[in-house]
Amino acid sequence: MSPVRLRLLLRDLASGAAFGSMAISGQLPVWTLALYFLALAVALLGLRPFASSPRLTAALLVPVAATLYLLVAAGQLDLVLAACSFAGLISAQRLLSAPGPGSDGQVLLIALLMIAGGAALSADLLFSLFLVAFTATASLSMGLGVVQASAESEPVPPRRVLSPLSLGLVFAVAGAVAFFFLFPRLSWNVGARRPGASVGVATTGFSDTVQLGGTGVLKSNPRTVLRASLTPDPRAERLESYWVGRTYDAFNGREWTSTTSPMRRALRLNPELRQPGRWRDQVTQRVELLPAYGSRTLILLEQPLYVGNSTALSPAGQQPAPAQEATGEELRFTQPAASYLYSAYSRRPDSPRPVPLELEPQERAQLLSLPPGLDPRVAALARQVVGGTQDPLEAARRLAEYLQREYAYTLELAEAEDPLVDFLFVRKAGHCEHFASALTLMLRTQGFPSRLATGFFGGERVGEGTYIVRAGDAHAWTHVLVPGRGFVTVDATPSSNRSSQASPLLERLLALYEAAEERWRSSVIDYTFRDQFNFVRELVRPPRQRPQEEERRSSLPPARAWGVALLVGAAAYAAWLLLARRLPAQRPVEATRFIEVAERRLASAGLHPREGESVEELSTRLASQGHPVASSLAPLTRRYLEARFGNRPLRPGEARHLLRTLERSLEQLRRPGSPPPSP
Amino acid sequence: MTRAGRTYVVLTVGVGLGALNTGNNLLYLVLGLLLSMIVVSGVLSERCLNGLRVRRLGADAVYAGEPCSFRWALSRKRGHGFALSIAEHGVPLTGEGAAPWVQPGVDYVVRARVTAPRRGPIRLGAVRITTLWPLGLFAKTRVVPLEGLLLVYPRRGYACRDPSEAEQGPVGESSTARRLDGTGDVAGLRELGPQEDARRVHWLKSATAGKLLKVEREREERLTYMLTVPAGLTGEALEHQCEEVAALAHRLLEAGHEVGLELPGERLRPGAGTAQERRILQALAWVGFDKEREEVAA
Numbered sequence: 001m002s003p004v005r006l007r008l009l010l011r012d013l014a015s016g017a018a019f020g021s022m023a024i025s026g027q028l029p030v031w032t033l034a035l036y037f038l039a040l041a042v043a044l045l046g047l048r049p050f051a052s053s054p055r056l057t058a059a060l061l062v063p064v065a066a067t068l069y070l071l072v073a074a075g076q077l078d079l080v081l082a083a084c085s086f087a088g089l090i091s092a093q094r095l096l097s098a099p100g101p102g103s104d105g106q107v108l109l110i111a112l113l114m115i116a117g118g119a120a121l122s123a124d125l126l127f128s129l130f131l132v133a134f135t136a137t138a139s140l141s142m143g144l145g146v147v148q149a150s151a152e153s154e155p156v157p158p159r160r161v162l163s164p165l166s167l168g169l170v171f172a173v174a175g176a177v178a179f180f181f182l183f184p185r186l187s188w189n190v191g192a193r194r195p196g197a198s199v200g201v202a203t204t205g206f207s208d209t210v211q212l213g214g215t216g217v218l219k220s221n222p223r224t225v226l227r228a229s230l231t232p233d234p235r236a237e238r239l240e241s242y243w244v245g246r247t248y249d250a251f252n253g254r255e256w257t258s259t260t261s262p263m264r265r266a267l268r269l270n271p272e273l274r275q276p277g278r279w280r281d282q283v284t285q286r287v288e289l290l291p292a293y294g295s296r297t298l299i300l301l302e303q304p305l306y307v308g309n310s311t312a313l314s315p316a317g318q319q320p321a322p323a324q325e326a327t328g329e330e331l332r333f334t335q336p337a338a339s340y341l342y343s344a345y346s347r348r349p350d351s352p353r354p355v356p357l358e359l360e361p362q363e364r365a366q367l368l369s370l371p372p373g374l375d376p377r378v379a380a381l382a383r384q385v386v387g388g389t390q391d392p393l394e395a396a397r398r399l400a401e402y403l404q405r406e407y408a409y410t411l412e413l414a415e416a417e418d419p420l421v422d423f424l425f426v427r428k429a430g431h432c433e434h435f436a437s438a439l440t441l442m443l444r445t446q447g448f449p450s451r452l453a454t455g456f457f458g459g460e461r462v463g464e465g466t467y468i469v470r471a472g473d474a475h476a477w478t479h480v481l482v483p484g485r486g487f488v489t490v491d492a493t494p495s496s497n498r499s500s501q502a503s504p505l506l507e508r509l510l511a512l513y514e515a516a517e518e519r520w521r522s523s524v525i526d527y528t529f530r531d532q533f534n535f536v537r538e539l540v541r542p543p544r545q546r547p548q549e550e551e552r553r554s555s556l557p558p559a560r561a562w563g564v565a566l567l568v569g570a571a572a573y574a575a576w577l578l579l580a581r582r583l584p585a586q587r588p589v590e591a592t593r594f595i596e597v598a599e600r601r602l603a604s605a606g607l608h609p610r611e612g613e614s615v616e617e618l619s620t621r622l623a624s625q626g627h628p629v630a631s632s633l634a635p636l637t638r639r640y641l642e643a644r645f646g647n648r649p650l651r652p653g654e655a656r657h658l659l660r661t662l663e664r665s666l667e668q669l670r671r672p673g674s675p676p677p678s679p
Numbered sequence: 680m681t682r683a684g685r686t687y688v689v690l691t692v693g694v695g696l697g698a699l700n701t702g703n704n705l706l707y708l709v710l711g712l713l714l715s716m717i718v719v720s721g722v723l724s725e726r727c728l729n730g731l732r733v734r735r736l737g738a739d740a741v742y743a744g745e746p747c748s749f750r751w752a753l754s755r756k757r758g759h760g761f762a763l764s765i766a767e768h769g770v771p772l773t774g775e776g777a778a779p780w781v782q783p784g785v786d787y788v789v790r791a792r793v794t795a796p797r798r799g800p801i802r803l804g805a806v807r808i809t810t811l812w813p814l815g816l817f818a819k820t821r822v823v824p825l826e827g828l829l830l831v832y833p834r835r836g837y838a839c840r841d842p843s844e845a846e847q848g849p850v851g852e853s854s855t856a857r858r859l860d861g862t863g864d865v866a867g868l869r870e871l872g873p874q875e876d877a878r879r880v881h882w883l884k885s886a887t888a889g890k891l892l893k894v895e896r897e898r899e900e901r902l903t904y905m906l907t908v909p910a911g912l913t914g915e916a917l918e919h920q921c922e923e924v925a926a927l928a929h930r931l932l933e934a935g936h937e938v939g940l941e942l943p944g945e946r947l948r949p950g951a952g953t954a955q956e957r958r959i960l961q962a963l964a965w966v967g968f969d970k971e972r973e974e975v976a977a
Contacts, residue, residue: 105683105686109686109690112690112713113690115709116693116694116697116706116709118705119703119705119706119708119709120697120701120703120705120706122705123705127705128708131708131709131712135712135716139716139813139814142813142814142815142816143761143812143813143814145815146761146762146811146812146813146814146815147761147762147779147780147812148779149762149811149815150761150762150763150764150777150778150779150811154779154780156761156779156780160759160780161761164723164726164758164759164813165723165813168719168720168722168723168813169719171715171719171722172712172715172716172718172719173712173715174715175711175714175715175718175719176708176711176712176714176715177711178711179707179710179711179714179715180704180707180708180711183707183711185702185704185707186699187698187699187700187701187702524704524705524708525704525705526704527704592784611826612826612827614734644786645786
């Protein structure tokens with residue numbers, strides 16, 4: 001590949017990386033994406049179709065700008081998005097125009113603007129990759145451009161140019177990181193804009209009904225839908241918790257619906273519990289529903305007591321997000337947004353204190369209702385398993401154990417006319433909705449009030465008290481009404497099949513990505529002045545570790561030791577550089593070494609060259625003066641020049657021979673009676 | 680700072696203001712990267728210029744107002760140098776040379792079209808080396824002290840006046856004052872020009888051809904001229920005279936004549952050939968710069 005082609009390729013890739021940093025936000029219009037990537041593909045093939053008519057093609061941008069303006073004026077497109085789209089299209093036009101110093105600079109300048117646009121639009125970890133890719137490709141392209149502009153017709157190997165630049169890039173990235181963490185995080189907070197969603201579409205969602213049957217594709221989806229910080233920190237790597245979304249109390253044989261009045265449920269939260277800290281058995285949650293969640297239903301740990309401080313996060317910024325209660329104890333945000341943030345308190349599962357619960361007679365009756373035409377074998381089976389116990393919790397546990405023992409878990413189910421009967425008596429396999437439905441209805445046949453609950457199960461630890469829940473953790477279970485204790489969760493699904501069923505490899509890869517994403521969010525996106533303050537304070541005065549932390553302390557040296565080692569290393573490197581300058585450096589060319597030996601010998605005999613006089617000039621001068629050394633110096637000088645510049649290297653032993661001849665002449669000069677050396 | 684560099688700095692300030700306005704951490708990250716690139720650019724430029732050795736090779740002849748090929752030799756012991764431009768510093772010489780790539784241990788000879796504005800000696804004190812490496816945003820310059828003297832010859836313009844009469848008597852390289860017949864074998868015949876010596880006519884051939892034909896020999900006639908720069912001239916008049924004498928000397932020497940030079944306080948005996956022309960030009964270059972000449976001689 002020619003150096004010019006390589007430079008243009010790097011330039012085009014830099015533009016592509018910059019546009020990619022905006023594209024990952026998923027907010028740019030599709031037609032913009034299509035036009036830009038088409039132009040980029042054509043440019044990468046080395047084709048420049050706009051080269052012959054740059055002005056005409058530039059004029060095409062005017063109607064595009066007008067279209068974008070109209071979209072903004074009509075409220076269909078955000079102003080920042082319009083600006084980013086237009087930048088992308090200008091870049092596309094420049095990519096397809098004739099290359100040259102002017103257009104190169106314009107492409108890279110627009111690319112830099114697009115990177116700034118990407119920073120405003122996206123908070124994804126991928127942005128960092130695009131940023132580094134842009135920096136590398138743009139810098140290398142600029143470096144090649146500078147050398148090529150200087151070289152004109154003289155080619156310079158790109159490898160020679162790229163090597164020192166690459167090293168510089170590493171230092172630039174390191175410097176950028178240092179600047180980011182150390183520069184005081186001052187902000188006027190004018191025109192703040194919350195970065196939007198990342199690539200991909202929402203994967204889950206809550207509907208008003210739960211239909212039995214079908215294939216469970218959701219269980220194999222490893223995308224993260226929820227991130228929660230829990231206080232106190234459960235310290236478990238995997239949570240065994242139920243995150244409830246909504247409940248269902250009516251079943252018609254094929255699907256579950258909810259009949260609960262929303263207004264009554266809205267008042268059920270105890271006012272005393274709304275004050276944080278009043279309830280010692282509570283778990284505090286700071287929940288962020290991520291864009292992959294794709295629903296407005298709030299997700300809370302079981303037995304929620306209080307929800308508040310809810311915020312909707314959209315590209316326009318943060319806004320308060322009011323929520324209202326829907327049927328089935330569902331809390332739902334009234335405004336659509338990419339993601340939501342809220343605080344909640346839930347009763348701890350092991351709390352001994354009961355939650356006061358009052359049910360209306362019709363509500364209690366609904367919790368015992370059975371679908372018309374329910375197969376009598378269901379009740380018979382339930383009776384057989386439950387035995388004679390009158391304790392609803394004990395009955396639920398017996399039924400759950402029976403179902404877990406006798407039935408298999410599968411995500412591949414064919415459509416059946418009566419899914420419950422098909423599950424219980426035909427296939428004897430199903431997924432969590434089948435297990436939960438079966439348990440709920442079997443309890444009802446024995447007179448125990450119960451209902452179906454849906455939400456998520458589990459949670460993976462990703463940081464101090466921080467857990468994530470995946471789309472594959474979507475789950476259904478049963479609430480059985482226990483007198484004096486309220487609704488108690490009983491899960492009939494085998495424990496190994498409750499959480500995500502995604503491929504282990506995919507899950508591991510995604511876990512790595514999400515760990516990086518989590519680190520990215522906590523260390524970069526949400527980095528604040530307070531974090532800076534803590535960072536500096538810990539550097540100056542490291543916090544005293546608590547005994548438990550000391551037990552868990554890593555065997556690695558503390559951060560201060562690393563810092564000292566780094567400083568010592570830097571000092572050693574500086575000392576080495578200093579010494580290297582003072583010590584005689586290795587001569588790159590043998591001829592140079594040879595002539596320096598000759599010069600030293602001449603100097604020892606008092607034959608010093610004048611200021612600025614080269615050895616060949618010295619030789620000529622001595623020859624013109626008829627100096628006795630001239631006869632031996634002349635061939636030496638000639639051979640030096642031939643070896644150094646004439647591509648005729650010294651033969652083995654030739655340098656020694658020439659130097660010996662010179663030495664003989666010098667010895668004669670030193671003898672008494674010989675003419676004094678010229679100055 | 681180059682034009683691209685100014686744009687870069689403006690954009691960096693814009694990103695900085697954006698970061699301050701919005702508090703967007705990613706903009707802070709971009710700002711950090713932009714600032715780091717400025718620092719890295721400075722360091723790489725510095726490394727590019729560090730350890731660079733320069734030797735002035737000069738030019739064969741420099742005429743006032745005429746571009747000439749001026750040369751320097753760049754070398755470095757370690758590391759590579761990129762996108763270098765070199766020019767004389769602090770002197771009225773226009774033009775600079777470019778060295779795209781200087782390898783370690785190899786001399787790179789840079790050539791430049793350099794023009795000196797005036798005749799006379801120019802004391803060269805330093806060489807200015809500039810690089811746009813690595814990004815072309817900022818130009819880093821280093822001035823390397825390098826003493827030298829450049830003697831600028833007078834411009835060889837058009838000689839308005841014809842030369843004075845040729846010298847009589849045995850002067851210069853000729854043993855006779857006039858040797859109009861030329862020497863050596865007959866080289867050819869050509870039509871006799873106006874005011875040319877009729878004794879060179881080849882009568883037989885002329886009669887055949889019907890016009891006067893002159894015999895040309897291997898070595899044509901050589902006259903001896905003494906050109907003069909009169910004393911007392913200064914300023915433009917002196918410059919004009921030097922230029923005219925230089926032009927005249929060039930014309931006469933090209934024609935194979937012997938030319939000498941009579942200067943105030945200095946006389947060059949007549950001679951022929953390019954070496955004589957060089958001597959004449961050097962003498963003319965020093966006219967009016969006696970003080971500088973004494974300093975150089977000292």
